Amino acid sequence: MKWSLNELGQIGSMPFQFEEVINVSNSIIKRNSEITAISPAHVSGFFVVDSLGLLGSFSVSVKVTLPSTRSLKVVEVPLNFEVSEYYVSHRTHDLSRFDANDVVIVLEDDIFDLDRAVEDNILLQIPTRVLTTEEEASANLPQGKDWEVSEDSRNNQKQKDKDAIDPRLAKLKDFFNE
Template identity: 40%
Template sequence: MKWSLSDSLKNQEPLQFDDTLDLKSDLMDRYPSEVLDLTPVHVSGTLRNEGGQVVLTAHITTTITVPSSRSLEPVALPEDFEIKEYYVNTQAALTQFEESDVVLVIEDDIIDFDKAVGDNILAQVPIHILTDKEEQGAPMPNGEDWRVISEADQEQEKKDNQSVDPRLAKLKNYFPDQDDK
């Protein structure tokens, strides 16, 4: 869906929408290693003129499939969230907003709602993603000459390997006041 910013600023009545978008191929093309699948995206909301700027509020639901951050196995993440974005036509208009507001300056007069929805879907994906088995304590992945370890295991290995090189052990006698440091 695309709207003209100038037409939206002229319109005094809010534009209501309730639609299903197919953004799967767009997101998979833009982010091939991050997006494995995407169900059709249901969007509903309003686009309205509010004092010289266009305000978009929308409710978005979909399920995105992304790789596990541990094993790269596919993980389906249901998403259900709200967005509120402001669209303005000049940089000067940015001063009237809070830092936490999402404000976009539109230079070519076109509000590309599909791109905004896709970007917000990706923004909802957490950094740490695990499959159900991984959350329940499945063994960490490993391979030939490598393995994934937890932070607790790493700390334990550091403690276990803190033996002093015998060639440097005599240096400890030179600084007796700094033992255990």
Template identity: 40%
Template structure:
């Protein structure tokens, strides 16, 4: 999934269609130590070449195994991504249309277009922050152990309200003194 820009010039008339199964397990596990396993990655798409840019549209299908964010149990996470990216050489970038923002363009630093980096980046970006096993999704019970437990935010706020300190009525008059400074203190 690496093409030289010279080779891609042959495809200015018709888009380059590609379909490959790649193995990026080692590279993805090096970039994110939370990933436990990666199934072979199926990438299908097309690359359109023009004088102003290289537009790539592709889909990614794979299954990642990552730990549950609640219990660290391994969870299979199917991924089915659709990606659209615009690549430009530095010269093309200087002459780009104002309709294309800087953030939408990936600048080619060499004379090759390597799609593997794009595939890895998009897989890593698609990993959700909260991953739960099927059992954890069905259950409302949060993990707990000896002298500790995980609380939802609502439960935490409810417990905080119940345990707010109350002022002893015998000392209430003293707190009023602290809140209302006397006239002697102001002088």
């Protein structure tokens, strides 16, 4: 669904409410090849024009199928999140009126594309750690001959590096013992 900023600006101060089911499967899979499947996204919310610009506030509910980050088994991840963004014309040059916490999107050609906004926010919400229910429940991490995975392996390596003594300076460690 696409609207022009002029069209949405004519609604005045009354919120323009909407509820849509958007199929973003093909475009999201093209943008992120790790996603194997995605359900149609249920989007509901409103747009309102205020002194800062067009405020879009909507919620998105979708299920994304991803590989497990540990075993590469298929995992269906439900995503439910809220989006609150300001949309302004590309002719707007002064963005200083917005707070540092405001998300401001500058629209090319002054056309707002709901599908694209939903796609962008879905991609931002994809977790970096995806595990199957068995992997979450199990305390056993993968291991093999002479190797194992541990959750804090980076911390252990940093501690080993910190405790290691440079062989060129090894004799100095006993300097103050004399």
